[in-house]
Amino acid sequence: MSASDGVAARAVDVWKTYGSGDAAVTALAGVSVDLEKSRFTAIMGPSGSGKSTLMHCLAGLDDVTRGEVWVGDTKVTGLKDRGLTDLRRDKVGFIFQQFNLLPTLTAEENITLPLSIGGKKVDREWFDVVIETVGLRDRLSHRPTQLSGGQQQRVACARALVSRPEVVFADEPTGNLDSQSGAEVLAFLRKSAHEFGQTIVMVTHDPNAASYADRVIFLKDGHIVRELLSPTADEVLDTMKHLDAPDFEHSAVPGA
Amino acid sequence: MLKATIKSLLSRKLRLVLSALAVVLGVMFVSGSFVLTDTLQRSFTDLFSSAYADVDVSVSPKQEKGKQPEPLTAQAVEDVKSVPGVASAVGNVQGSARAIGKNGKVITTSGAPRFGANWTGNGQEKIRDGRAPQADDEVILGAYLATTGGFKVGDEVSVLTLEPKKTFKVTGVYDYAGGRESLGGELSMAFTEPVAQQLLLGQKDAYSSITATAAQGTSDEALRDAVAAKLGSAYDVKTGETLAKEQADQINEGLKFFNYVLLGFAGIALFVGVFIILNTFSIIVAQRTRELALLRSMGASRGQVISSVVLEALVIGLIASVVGLGAGVGVGALLATIFSSFGGTNLELAGIGVPMTAVISSFAVGMIVTVVAAVMPALRASRIAPVAAMREAATPDRPLTKITVTGALVLAAGGTALGLGFAQASLPLIFGGILVALVGVALLTPVLAKPMVSLIGRLLSWSMPGLLGRRNSSRNPRRTAITAAALMVGISLITGVSVVLTSATKSIEKLASGQLRTDLIISGEGQFDGQPATFQREVLTQVEKTDGVSAAFGWASDGVLQGDDRMFAAAVTDVPAMKSMFALQPKDGEIAPLRDDQIALPEDLATEKGWSVGSTVTLQLAKGEPRTFTVAFVWLKSQVLQGALVLPESAASSFRSNQIGQAFVQVDQGVAAADVQKRVEPLFADNPEITVQDRSAFVKQTTSQFDTVLLMIQILLALAILIAVLGVINTLALSVIERTRELGLLRAIGMRRAQVMRMITVESVVISVFGAVLGLLVGLALGVATVQALKDQGISEIGFPWATMVQYLVVAAVVGVVAAILPAIRAARLNVLDAIAYE
Known part of the structure; x- marks a missing residue:
């Protein structure tokens, strides 16, 4: 089986268990999900719901206990370190909550880092498009310490996009930003999906952030329990409230 | 506070080990030197007391300044015999005698004497095989000489004495109590008395010394006084005990110098160690800024923060001193064994002992060095405002002006001391000047780090990992500078010595080709145990x-x-x-x-x-x-x-x-x-000890001794360089910990393990090569200064050891690669997820 056309990443009955015996904790309990191309998907859920674990497994940062993960045509499950590394380099882009820029490199060098690590040439045209979109043209020669938090995160976004990966994973990208900068980053992510066809998967617990997404998947206790398409912030907030209710049933998962 | 310090220490075992290692090595060298010389001293004391065990009183001609003593006469022997209380008196003949081996070459030792004597038959020598010499062409050999030269009773042996080669028949072999082949690795033989007098003293009826034994009831001292009274003032009369002590003291004086040399190198090693510990503590304190700030915000005073760091240093210093002392005893024992068995000295070793000086100096040196190195970072840590430190462990680039100015002043002071030292030919001033100048240069290195590192790095940064490695190495100029400075010390000293020796070689060559209009040079090989042949x-x-x-x-x-x-x-x-x-x-x-x-x-x-x-x-x-x-x-x-x-x-x-x-x-x-x-x-x-050489062979032979000197200094300074390598490892390891999150990110966005390792390796090589380049430059300056100062002593030319210098540079690059291995593996093995979440 492979990720068929229209699907950028796919999880098939993925289980993830930490520890063993009585101390075993199940983070993911049989999650299956298709993440369509060119869409902006948000994964939501309370703390400990398994949303970060799911992202890490999809991105090849963590291995699964059972089940299969695909990114594009590549079966991630079973890859060794070298294969996983190359997958992350060539097919996946990352945006972290902590920006995680290299302080020794300029903004431009940070953006092109994934390409230079792989010894690839920078597609100048695309680079310019990305730079214009994030609005960093006049900041390219600055070091990260000379940039504001919002600017740093925009550099991180540009870094994730510049290699045109199969999927960009964003882990709480607005968690460390003020609302103004956060809104800019989210708008940029949505624009990348809609105008450039970039698949984006974002993990967040902020309903407002999730409202920028085309599709929101809700996780609880390692299960996908609900999903919404193009919701408003209020809808998301409402669903979250329901999730927190103790009597919420797992069986209510649509399409599970 | 104490509890917090100890907990923080224990939670950082790796750092503890790394920072302690430099101290351990230095202390090991110090205590090892003391143990070695102490063991050798006691061995030589034992040797001479056993050599003079049978001598109650010994008479020798009085030594007058500048004059060769007149040998004792047969009459003097008779005089001693006639003294009341003398049980027996024997005239001894002793002088240089070198046996020629079966390969036609003169048999040599590495320091122990080679001598001949008259066979008196009542010394400590016991005949093992054969019989005593009776005819003029007969000789009895010491067992060690017989073994070394492969001589048996009945063989012929050729001997060089005051006279040219003479051949004797071996009639016997003697050894000492317990079958010992020699007392202290000496090569000895004995002739009949007239032959010995002729060959060894060049005079008939002459003796080198007279030994007398006391009759029952006469004390050694009483006998000494009686003999002295009888012979008059032209003779030195001593008890065997005094004689043994004097001779042992003479050797021990030499050993003391040897000890000073070893301690000097230990000092250099520790000097380098200070850089490493200083650096380690700086990094550790920097990484602990938040922790210390937390303590401060909870009410710990500045003094408590300082004493917390100093206490940590004391604990490290104490542990390192104990381990270093233990290792030093081992190394000292090992070297003593090597000295006694491989040195051709065949010295019977006294038991290995741990002298008090070794214990005291180990602890003093280990603790003081560690604490001194820790105080500066501790002071700095205590100055950070708690809130600032808690916010983000941001360490902005502090301006380098102060350190640079200080460095220039210190360097000038060192240079002045060095100049004065040369002018007054004062060794302490010269060494002090060199060390102070090195400290000065070390203080200047942070300023030099940026331009030089980026220059060196350019050669290595053709790929992204290389570029990152280079950038990382110029990231914290102080850290890179101190790490490199540690390597600089060893390399500059070696380079300085090389420049002086190369210049000396060049001067000799020039002399030989210019002023010496001779075609052949006839000379004797130098000997350890006397004058050249x-x-x-x-x-x-x-x-x-x-x-x-x-x-x-x-x-x-x-x-x-x-x-x-x-x-x-x-x-x-x-x-x-x-x-x-x-x-x-x-x-x-x-x-x-x-x-x-x-x-x-x-x-x-x-x-x-x-x-x-x-x-x-x-x-x-x-x-x-x-x-x-x-x-x-x-x-x-x-x-x-x-x-x-x-x-x-x-x-x-x-x-x-x-x-x-x-x-x-x-x-x-x-x-x-x-x-x-x-x-x-x-x-x-x-005259097999004499060689006839053409001019170039003579020059080669004369200058070849410089190579030996250089090799020995290289071996001794290798320790300083080894410690410097530990410093590079240390800095890299701590940097890897510090940059865990960055490494996690790089791995997350697709940097391969091999690339991570390459990045760390480039950083390491850049630091090492920077240190080597600095060392070469400083070494050249030191060498040229020394050569200038020695201009009147015959070193007229300046020569640069280019090939050797390139070697050092290559060695430094290799050292960089080796030092990077462990930190690089550690960096490559980081768990990506853990690393990226690392605080």
Whole structure:
């Protein structure tokens, strides 16, 4: 089986268990999900719901206990370190909550880092498009310490996009930003999906952030329990409230 | 607070080990030196007390300054015998005797004496095989000589003494109590008394010393006084115990110097260690800024923060000193064993002991060095405002102005001390100046780090990992600088020594090709246990008469006393030949053969002494009464015969030995020197210690000793470099911890493990090469300064050891690669998810 056309990443009955015996904790309990191309998907859920674990497994940062993960045509499950590394380099882009820029490199060098690590040439045209979109043209020669938090995160976004990966994973990208900068980053992510066809998967617990997404998947206790398409912030907030209710049933998962 | 400190220490085992290691190595060197010399000292004391165990009283001729003692006479032996209370008295004959091995080469030791004696039959020597020598052509060999040379009873052995090669029949082999082959690795043999007197003292009925044993009821001291009273004041009379102590003290004086040398290198190692510990603590404190700030915000005072860091240093220093002391005892014992068995000394080792000095110095050095290195970072840590530190462990680039100015001042101070040291020929000032200058340069390194590192790094950063490695190495200039400075110390010292030795070699080569107009040089190999080998005057006459020789001259040499001043004197056989072969120019008077009461000297010596042509000079030669000479000529300053007095040939008979020590030959025009060499060499068949060499071989032989010196210094300084390598490992390991999150990110966005390792390796190589380049530059400066200062001592040329310097650079690069291995593996193995979440 492979990720068929229209699907950028796919999880098939993925289980993830930490520890063993009585101390075993199940983070993911049989999650299956298709993440369509060119869409902006948000994964939501309370703390400990398994949303970060799911992202890490999809991105090849963590291995699964059972089940299969695909990114594009590549079966991630079973890859060794070298294969996983190359997958992350060539097919996946990352945006972290902590920006995680290299302080020794300029903004431009940070953006092109994934390409230079792989010894690839920078597609100048695309680079310019990305730079214009994030609005960093006049900041390219600055070091990260000379940039504001919002600017740093925009550099991180540009870094994730510049290699045109199969999927960009964003882990709480607005968690460390003020609302103004956060809104800019989210708008940029949505624009990348809609105008450039970039698949984006974002993990967040902020309903407002999730409202920028085309599709929101809700996780609880390692299960996908609900999903919404193009919701408003209020809808998301409402669903979250329901999730927190103790009597919420797992069986209510649509399409599970 | 104490509890918090200890907890924080225990939670950082790796850091603990890394920072302690440098101290451990330094302390190990210090305590090892003490253990080694202590063990050797006690061994030599044992050796001499066993050598003189059977001697109650010993009589030797009184030593007079500058004079060779007159041997004892047979009458003196009879006199001692007649003293009441003497049970027995024996005249001993002893002198240099070197056996020629079965391969035709003279058998050598590495320091222990080679001597012959008269067979008295009542010493400690016990006949193991065969019998005592009875005829003039018989000899009995010490067991160690027999074993070393492979001689058995009935073999023939050729021996060099005051006389040329003589062949004897081996009639027996002797050893000592318990079957010991020798007392201390000496090669000895014994002849019949008349033969021994002739060969070893060159005089009939002469003795070197008399040993007497006391009759029952007479104490050694009483016997000594009785013998002294009988013989009068021309003799030294001592008890065996005193004699043993004196001889052991003499050797131990030498060992003390050896100890100082070792301690000097230990000092250098510790000096380097201070850099490493300073750096480690700086990094650790920087990484702990938040933790310390937390303590501060909870009410800990500045003093408590400082004492917390200092306490940590004390604990590390204590542990490192204990471990270092233990390792030092092991190393000292190992070296003592090597010394006793491989050095050809065959010394019976006394038990390995741990002297108090080793314990005290280990703890003093280990603790003090660690605490001193920790105080500065501790002070800095305590100054950080708690809130600032809690917010983000941001360490902005502090300006380098202060440190640079301080560095320049310290460097200037060191340079001044060095200059004064050279001017006053004061060794402590020179060494102190060098160390202070090195500290000065070390303080200047942060400023140099940025430009130099980026220059070096450019060569290595053709790919992204390389570029990142280079950027990382210039990221914290202080850290890189201190790490590199540690490596600089060792390399600069080696380079400095290399420059001096290369310059000396070059000077000798220039001298040989310019001023020496000789084609062949005849000289004896140097010996550890006496004067260089010599040959008979008649052989030189034969050389002069050899076909193809146009001129030849030589000299016998000895020290002579003028008042209290000891000078080197050469009794030259043919002054005109010397004039032409050494290209001597007269400054005053005419360079002509000397009459028996004339001397000559070089310009600078004449100036120093205030002598000129016609001055009368009274000299005490080794034999006879003081003699008065008149200065016949003074020659212009020259590189040969520096500081030497030239005496007429007849003066040689008053030297300790009138034999020729060195000779020079000029061949006829159009004759190949090699052909003449072939004809001259057979003349020395009975003098296997004498070599005939052409000029280039002579230069090579003379300069080859420099290579040995260099090698030894390299070995000793290797420790300093090893510690510096630990410093590089340390810095990298701590940097890897510090940059965990960055490494996680790089791995997350697709950097391969191999690329991560390459990045760390480039950083390491850049730091090492930076250190090496600094070391080479500083070493060149030190070397050139030394050569300039020694200009008057015969080092007239400056030579640069380019090949050696390139080697050091390559070694530094390799060191960088090796130092990166562990940190790189650690970095590559980081769990990506953990790393990226690392605080």
